[in-house]
Amino acid sequence: MYIIYNLIFCAISIPVMIFFTYRFLVEKGFKKRFRQNLGFIRDEEIAAVAKKDCIWIHGASVGEIVATSPLVKEIRRAMPEAKILVSSVTTSGYDMAHQIIPEADAIIYFPLDLPFISESFVKRIMPRVFLPVETELWPNFLRAIRLRKIPVMMVNGRISEKSVKSYRYLYTILEDMLGSVSRFCMQSTIDAEYIAHLGADKRKIVVTGNTKFDQTYAEVTAEDLLRYKEELGIENSYPVIVAGSTHPTEEKALLEAFTEVRKHYANARLVIAPRKITRADEIIKLGRNYGFETGLRSVLAKSNEKTRTEYPVLLIDTIGELGRIYAVGDVVFVGGSLIKHGGHNVLEPAAHGKPILVGSSMSNFKDSFALLRKSGACRQVNDEKELTEQMMTILADDELRAQMGKASLQVISENRGAAVRSIQYLMELLELTATECRVNSHYRINTRNINEEGGAQLRRGDAVTQYLFQLAHGHDNTFFDVVVLSILSVFSVIYEAGVRFKLGLYNLGILKQTKLPCCVISIGNITVGGTGKTPTAQKLAVGIQNNGYRVVILNRGYRSHWNEEIGVVSDGKKIYMTAYEAGDEAYLMAKTLPGIPVIIGKNRSVTGEFAVKNFDAQVIIMDDGYQHWTLYRDLDIVLVDTLNMFGNRRLLPRGTLREPLQNLNRASLFLLTKADQSSIFSRAELTETLAAYNAQAPVIESMHKPVNFVEIADWYKGPFVGAVSLEEFKGRSVMVFSAIGNPSSFEQTLADVGLDIKEAIRYPDHHDYGMLEMQYIMDRAISCGVSALIITTKDAVKIPTEFIYFEREVPLYVLNMEIQITEGRDIFFETIDNAIKKETEE
Numbered sequence: 001m002y003i004i005y006n007l008i009f010c011a012i013s014i015p016v017m018i019f020f021t022y023r024f025l026v027e028k029g030f031k032k033r034f035r036q037n038l039g040f041i042r043d044e045e046i047a048a049v050a051k052k053d054c055i056w057i058h059g060a061s062v063g064e065i066v067a068t069s070p071l072v073k074e075i076r077r078a079m080p081e082a083k084i085l086v087s088s089v090t091t092s093g094y095d096m097a098h099q100i101i102p103e104a105d106a107i108i109y110f111p112l113d114l115p116f117i118s119e120s121f122v123k124r125i126m127p128r129v130f131l132p133v134e135t136e137l138w139p140n141f142l143r144a145i146r147l148r149k150i151p152v153m154m155v156n157g158r159i160s161e162k163s164v165k166s167y168r169y170l171y172t173i174l175e176d177m178l179g180s181v182s183r184f185c186m187q188s189t190i191d192a193e194y195i196a197h198l199g200a201d202k203r204k205i206v207v208t209g210n211t212k213f214d215q216t217y218a219e220v221t222a223e224d225l226l227r228y229k230e231e232l233g234i235e236n237s238y239p240v241i242v243a244g245s246t247h248p249t250e251e252k253a254l255l256e257a258f259t260e261v262r263k264h265y266a267n268a269r270l271v272i273a274p275r276k277i278t279r280a281d282e283i284i285k286l287g288r289n290y291g292f293e294t295g296l297r298s299v300l301a302k303s304n305e306k307t308r309t310e311y312p313v314l315l316i317d318t319i320g321e322l323g324r325i326y327a328v329g330d331v332v333f334v335g336g337s338l339i340k341h342g343g344h345n346v347l348e349p350a351a352h353g354k355p356i357l358v359g360s361s362m363s364n365f366k367d368s369f370a371l372l373r374k375s376g377a378c379r380q381v382n383d384e385k386e387l388t389e390q391m392m393t394i395l396a397d398d399e400l401r402a403q404m405g406k407a408s409l410q411v412i413s414e415n416r417g418a419a420v421r422s423i424q425y426l427m428e429l430l431e432l433t434a435t436e437c438r439v440n441s442h443y444r445i446n447t448r449n450i451n452e453e454g455g456a457q458l459r460r461g462d463a464v465t466q467y468l469f470q471l472a473h474g475h476d477n478t479f480f481d482v483v484v485l486s487i488l489s490v491f492s493v494i495y496e497a498g499v500r501f502k503l504g505l506y507n508l509g510i511l512k513q514t515k516l517p518c519c520v521i522s523i524g525n526i527t528v529g530g531t532g533k534t535p536t537a538q539k540l541a542v543g544i545q546n547n548g549y550r551v552v553i554l555n556r557g558y559r560s561h562w563n564e565e566i567g568v569v570s571d572g573k574k575i576y577m578t579a580y581e582a583g584d585e586a587y588l589m590a591k592t593l594p595g596i597p598v599i600i601g602k603n604r605s606v607t608g609e610f611a612v613k614n615f616d617a618q619v620i621i622m623d624d625g626y627q628h629w630t631l632y633r634d635l636d637i638v639l640v641d642t643l644n645m646f647g648n649r650r651l652l653p654r655g656t657l658r659e660p661l662q663n664l665n666r667a668s669l670f671l672l673t674k675a676d677q678s679s680i681f682s683r684a685e686l687t688e689t690l691a692a693y694n695a696q697a698p699v700i701e702s703m704h705k706p707v708n709f710v711e712i713a714d715w716y717k718g719p720f721v722g723a724v725s726l727e728e729f730k731g732r733s734v735m736v737f738s739a740i741g742n743p744s745s746f747e748q749t750l751a752d753v754g755l756d757i758k759e760a761i762r763y764p765d766h767h768d769y770g771m772l773e774m775q776y777i778m779d780r781a782i783s784c785g786v787s788a789l790i791i792t793t794k795d796a797v798k799i800p801t802e803f804i805y806f807e808r809e810v811p812l813y814v815l816n817m818e819i820q821i822t823e824g825r826d827i828f829f830e831t832i833d834n835a836i837k838k839e840t841e842e
Contacts, residue, residue, distance in 0.1 A: 033091055036109035039117040046085070046125060048105040053128035054083035055426075057155070058110055061093040063345055064133040066323070067156045069100045070214035070419035071131070076103045078423050085127065096320050113138040116482050122148060129430060131155050135163060139173045142180040147648055149682070151433045155422050156211045157186040159194045160342055160363045167198055175199060182681065183429055185422045188367030201688070206425060209418030210368055212347045220327040220352065228328050231301050233310045237269045239395050242329030242354075244273045244322050245344035250335050250359075251283050253384035255290045255313075260388050261395065262312070273316035273325060275335065275344070280317050287313045297321070327352045330401070331394050333387070337361050346372055351412050355394050355404035357381060371415065377407035432681035443747075443757040446780070448773075485654065492654035499651075499659045506629050513632040514605035516612055519619045519839035521832065522633040524626025526664060527647055527656045530741020530765065531639040532673040532704060532819060534585045534794065537623045539819045540832070541589075541596050549836065550618045552611040553593070554625070555586040557600030559766045566610050567600040579797040584766060585623070587797045592719050604631040618840055626666075627658050635835040638667040638697075642678035643745055645686055664693040669700065669831050674745050675822055676703040677752075698831065701823035706749055709813040712804050715796055719816060730754035735786045735810075737777050738795055739767035746792055750815070758784045767798075774803045781810040788813050 035041070043050070055075060059065040065088055072084055086104040088094045097107045111121045122144040130145050130152045137154075145152060159167075167174050178200045185208040186192040192205050220228075229235040241261065243254050251272060258270045270292075274283060280296065287294040295311030297318050303309075316325055326332055332349040334356060336342065342364030349356050350368075356378040362369040372378035379394075381387045394401055505511040523540065525531045537553060545551050557567060560583035569575065569582040570590035579587035582600055590598040597615050601607035604622055608631050611617040622631065626638060640646075647656035664670075670690050675683060687699050709729055714722035733756045738746055743762045750757060761777060763769075781789050789812045791799075796814045821828050 033109045037112050039111050039120045049083045049085040051126045052083045054085045056085045056127035057131045058087045058136050059133040060136050061090040062096045065093045065096045067211045068133050070211045072101050072103050074419040074423045092319050099320050113140045115140045118144045134158050137177045142177050146180045151182045152180050153183040155185050157184050158191045164194050208421040211418045213415045214419040220324050233308050234269045237267050239330040240269045242271045243333040245275045246335035250338045256384045257388040257391050271314045273322045277317045323348045331355050333357045350408035353405040353409040355401050371411050375407040375411050377404050433679045444759040446761045448763050488654040492651045496651050515632040516608050518617050519836045520633040521635045522622040522625035523637050524624050525639045531641040533624050535819045537621050544619050552597045552615050552617040553621045554604050554607050555600050555623045557583045559583045569598040572597045584797050604628050634839050636668045639671050642672050642675050667697045672701045675701040698827050700828045702819050702821050704817050705820040707816040712812040715814045726753050733786045734788045734790050735759045735781045736790050737761035739763035741765045758786050769798050771800050
């Protein structure tokens, strides 16, 4: 669906670009908009906010920017140190932002919603949170935001009945967009119902009111009012009719009504502020057809009292003044309402205490209009005849006019506070999405690639894998990257078809599963990359062994150098293979699990039968077995990394999913890993997602708990020989290097312990270290002046033997860790016990 959207967007963009190019050449100031829309934003334009955890607020045009102003003021009051970025789509919105939001640290034009442009913008700015005002949801931009786990909160949200129908054509894109939003702060209960009808989670929807009630632009002093009247040449005129945000055909109705008014009030004036000032010539010509000359605000402002001409009709051809111009009116008409447009902001004239007239189309401002109409401040007309009648009625009755004006002010007064309520929800969201312990982001991250110093032994396959992994996580910056992603998307469709076809054959019984005479527990995940399967298998194996069962672990032997069908890494008493032969994960389990055999082989049904026959296995733990369907399992434990969840939710090779998310319905139990490093909000969201696919499987939370440090040579004697406590390492400066699926999580664990990380060197997952790399790492450690090098147990088994016993200037320590169940411990072990007992007692 995204491909179709992008193709349509590109098709529409071609004529738009031609028009933009014309404006670029002839319109002053458009060059900057054109450049920023295309993603070419200068460093100095965003220096104050880029990668500084800014709060990014986006409003499409003038109306949304007006609603943004109270929010920015409240953010500045509640969070004075926060960096604030404001963006707009239109030139008028951009100019308005500069006029009424001086508190913003930076103001920019919003990028075109094309994947590579959105990616570039988000990557350069990396906001702490994104706040779209009203209904400014752009699919590609929100996808870029979501990939980087940046929370989104809709503020001053509103949606029309027409928009509800239009949005439904987006199908899965709409689902993704709404799923990207963490909180919907809607203007009214009607807006809340509409957004829920579109598919937004009702638990995320709150009604905060309309922030436009909080806008301070309505303050016009007596001196300001007199100045405006003098500049317009209407200081001695009555009545003054102000028509704001008018559209084609509405000016005709106004001039018809004004013609009738002039019959009774010879000194009457009509002030027209069209929605688009480019229509000025059209309106001037229309006025002449009715016998009225029209004066331009831009011209009158430059004239003096002696040279100023009094015009019956005045045209506001300037930007940003309408909110104040309403103050000069005795009665106000708000446009976009006599045609099927949905109306415009009626709160602006209400803030000045004015009687208001509108047409029958007010769906875009239904809530505020309803309040004003109910209070008697606003009257609705259906056509120019009713417009004339109501205008004459209000002008003829001083008491009625005063009552309507008073009612307008009362509505404004009673409904203020939306900005305060919205920012309260924002602060709550920021707290919920903040991790309990944040990594010191100031240390150097050193990613090693092929042909680089210290990366000379990196396999070319590793380099390709690393590149594809970066693309899958949203790092597509160049045109070449976009082309590669398009090709990968095609292969993802083919891959998905293959997965569904093969699983369908198993479901139909055409392909058979092998059923072993023992309990089989699978530990796996639905994504590629590290989720903690190996330490979970270790913990589970020890626990089951302690309960008196004979346990055998089956491992695929990923990145092993063993070509036989079956490989015995360990029989529980002796280790028969090296890490090079068995693969790092299998060797690590063999080394750390005495008394538990570890067997490698691609076909788990074959290695499973071998385990039963040769080791009399009562319980088999199938490590990384969720996608290995040849072997029947009694329990499927699916691990989900709370820091990565499901990547970009795309299948291999375009993404990191091994199979569609719908296939989570096979899971018996979900285990969330690294829960201590994720926010409460993200875990709650993840739990809801899992329940949508599999409501029966319990969700358990766990963490990777650090235990102690052991010097590498001692660790090879025994995992806990010469262990050094965590407390003893607190405050020490260290360098970290790893070749694991999620290095940032390992680094955060060390930061949480209290270590001062100077540099982190990252290699691709499962990478085998060579002596040249070890020498490079040691040289870096010496140059940084650190007191120790730290690695994981998975890395420890791949360190060259000659380096382990080599005399080193900087010591190398292994961090021992274990899986600890933090939520649902009883359910976790009860589910496992029941599965084992059911199978072994039969």
